[in-house]
Amino acid sequence: MNHRPELSIIIPALNEAKLLPECLRSLEDQDYPGHYEIIVVDNGSTDGTAGIARDFGVRVIPCTEIKSVFFARQVGADAARGDIIVQADADSVYPGGWLNRIASQFASHPEAVALSGRFIYRDGFWWARVEYLLRHHINRMSVALFSRPMVVSGATFAFRRGSFLSLDGYRGLSYSADQYGICARLSKRGKVLYDRDLYCLTSARRVQRPTFILMMEALANFARWGAYLMQSSLSDLRGLTTRTLLYGVARLLRVAVFAPMVLYGYFVPASSTNGKVYHKGETTEKAVALTFDDGPNEPYTSEILDILASFNIKATFFVIGKNVEIYPETGRRILDEGHVIGNHSHTHNADHAITRYGSRDLRRAQQVIYDISGVSPHLYRPPHGRKTPWQLKAVQREGLIAVTWSVSANDQHALALLGKPSPEPFARKIVSKTRPGKIILLHDGYGTAHGCAKSDRSLTVKALPLIIKQLQGKGYRFVTVPDLLDVPAYNGTPFHEPAYGYGRELATESASNPAKLAGI
Numbered sequence: 005m006n007h008r009p010e011l012s013i014i015i016p017a018l019n020e021a022k023l024l025p026e027c028l029r030s031l032e033d034q035d036y037p038g039h040y041e042i043i044v045v046d047n048g049s050t051d052g053t054a055g056i057a058r059d060f061g062v063r064v065i066p067c068t069e070i071k072s073v074f075f076a077r078q079v080g081a082d083a084a085r086g087d088i089i090v091q092a093d094a095d096s097v098y099p100g101g102w103l104n105r106i107a108s109q110f111a112s113h114p115e116a117v118a119l120s121g122r123f124i125y126r127d128g129f130w131w132a133r134v135e136y137l138l139r140h141h142i143n144r145m146s147v148a149l150f151s152r153p154m155v156v157s158g159a160t161f162a163f164r165r166g167s168f169l170s171l172d173g174y175r176g177l178s179y180s181a182d183q184y185g186i187c188a189r190l191s192k193r194g195k196v197l198y199d200r201d202l203y204c205l206t207s208a209r210r211v212q213r214p215t216f217i218l219m220m221e222a223l224a225n226f227a228r229w230g231a232y233l234m235q236s237s238l239s240d241l242r243g244l245t246t247r248t249l250l251y252g253v254a255r256l257l258r259v260a261v262f263a264p265m266v267l268y269g270y271f272v273p274a275s276s277t278n279g280k281v282y283h284k285g286e287t288t289e290k291a292v293a294l295t296f297d298d299g300p301n302e303p304y305t306s307e308i309l310d311i312l313a314s315f316n317i318k319a320t321f322f323v324i325g326k327n328v329e330i331y332p333e334t335g336r337r338i339l340d341e342g343h344v345i346g347n348h349s350h351t352h353n354a355d356h357a358i359t360r361y362g363s364r365d366l367r368r369a370q371q372v373i374y375d376i377s378g379v380s381p382h383l384y385r386p387p388h389g390r391k392t393p394w395q396l397k398a399v400q401r402e403g404l405i406a407v408t409w410s411v412s413a414n415d416q417h418a419l420a421l422l423g424k425p426s427p428e429p430f431a432r433k434i435v436s437k438t439r440p441g442k443i444i445l446l447h448d449g450y451g452t453a454h455g456c457a458k459s460d461r462s463l464t465v466k467a468l469p470l471i472i473k474q475l476q477g478k479g480y481r482f483v484t485v486p487d488l489l490d491v492p493a494y495n496g497t498p499f500h501e502p503a504y505g506y507g508r509e510l511a512t513e514s515a516s517n518p519a520k521l522a523g524i
C-alpha cells in the first residue's frame with residue numbers, strides 16, 4: 005500500500021465546504037487504473053473544509069502562513085509524490101475519464117512537459133458561450149503560432165514534476181492570471197499540450213458578480229500581467245546571449261509576420277497564405293466561370309437553371325448538404341443538365357474553419373451529395389471563403405481542392421435587403437470586374453435559410469441574363485470551374501459509406517463534449 009503514486013492531484017481550498025464534496029467524489033470516481041493521490045491544501049478555512057476532506061480519506065495539508073492560491077498550490081506540489089502533478093480546483097467537477105486522459109497524453113508525448121485543458125461553466129449564463137468560444141479560439145491560434153495555449157485554466161492543468169521543480173515552481177507567482185506565466189516558463193523546458201477534450205465543469209461563482217466589479221478586477225489583473233511581462237522580459241534581457249537574442253528576434257518576427265498572415269488568409273477569399281486556394285484560372289482567353297453558392301434553394305435555383313439552359317451555358321453550383329437534403333430533385337437536375345456540383349459544407353457554419361468540426365461537416369456534405377446525386381465532388385468552397393491552415397489541410401486530406409472566387413457583388417445583396425433591388429447596377433458591377441479566367445460568385449441561396457427575405461434571390465435571377473448578355477457581348481464564353489482550372493470535377497474513387505459513418509461520430513462527439521450537451 006506504500007507504493008508511490010504516479011499522479012498527484014493538488015486542490016488548494018479556502019472555505020470550500022459547499023463545493024468540495026462534489027469535486028472529491030468526481031476525483032475518487034476516476035476510471036484511471038493506476039495509483040494516484042489527492043492532496044487538499046487547506047489555506048486557512050474556517051468552515052470545516054479540512055474535516056470534509058479528511059472524511060473522504062484524502063491527504064490534507066494545513067497551510068496558514070500566506071493566504072494565496074499559488075502559495076497553497078506550491079505547498080501541495082512540495083508534498084506531492086507523483087511524477088505528474090495535476091492542478092485541480094475545489095469548485096470544479098471532473099468527468100470520469102479525466103485523469104486517464106492526462107496520464108495517456110503524457111505517456112504518448114514524452115516531449116511534453118505540461119498539458120492544458122478546458123473548463124466549461126456549469127451554470128450556463130448568457131455570455132458563457134461567447135467567453136468559452138473566445139478562450140478556445142485564442143488557444144487554438146496560440147498553439148498554432150507559439151506551440152502553447154495562451155489562456156491556461158488553473159482548474160485543469162498538469163505538468164511533470166521534474167520540469168516544474170527545475171523552474172523553482174510557482175514561486176514569485178501571486179495572482180491567477182499568472183497561469184500564463186507558469187505555462188510560458190514551462191514551455192522553455194518542452195512542449196505544452198492543449199487538449200480540447202480534456203475538460204472539467206467549473207462553477208461560475210467567480211464570474212457571476214456585478215459587471216463593474218468584474219471589469220475592475222479584469223483591469224487590475226491586466227495591470228499585474230503587464231507588470232509581470234515587463235519584469236520577466238527585463239530579467240530575460242539580463243541573461244541575454246547572442247543566441248537567445250536571435251531566438252527572441254526570430255520569435256517576434258514569427259508573431260509579427262505569421263499572425264497577420266493567418267488572419268489575412270482567413271478573411272481574404274483569394275488568399276493562399278493558409279494553404280492552396282484556387283480563385284481564378286491561369287488563362288488569357290476570354291473564358292470565365294459562373295458559380296452559384298448556397299443552393300439548392302427554390303424557386304431560385306430552378307429559375308437560374310432555366311436561364312442557363314436558354315443560353316446553353318454550363319455553370320458550377322456549390323451546394324450545401326442540408327439544402328440538397330431539402331431539394332434532392334433540384335440537386336439531380338443540376339447534374340442532369342451538365343452543370344458541376346461542388347461541396348459548400350453541410351451546415352454553412354463559418355466558424356467551422358476554426359474548429360475541427362469543419363472536416364466532419366465537409367464529409368457529411370460529401371456523403372449527402374453522393375447519396376442523392378451519385379457524385380463525389382472534387383471542389384470545396386469554404387463557407388464565407390474563411391480558411392485556416394488546418395482546415396485547408398483537412399480539405400486536402402479528403403482529396404478535395406479549395407475554390408473561392410475573384411469577382412463578387414455581395415454588397416448588392418445588402419442593398420437589395422435595404423429595399424433598393426435593382427438588377428442593372430448588380431450586373432454592371434460583376435461585368436466591370438470580370439477579366440479572363442475569373443471565377444464569378446453569385447448566390448442562389450442564403451446559408452441554410454429558405455422562404456425568407458434573406459434567401460430571396462430574385463435579384464440574382466433578374467441580373468443573370470444581363471450579366472450573361474453583357475459578357476457575351478464583350479467576347480466572353482462561360483466554362484465550368486473544373487474546365488477553367490483543368491482539374492477533375494469529381495473524385496474517381498466512389499465515396500465509401502463505412503469509412504465515414506458521420507452519425508456515429510456525431511453521437512460520440514456529443515457524448516464526449518458536454519458543451520454540446522449543455523447547448524453552448
Ligand SMILES: [Zn+2]
Pocket residue numbers: 297298348352387388451
Ligand atoms: Zn455560402
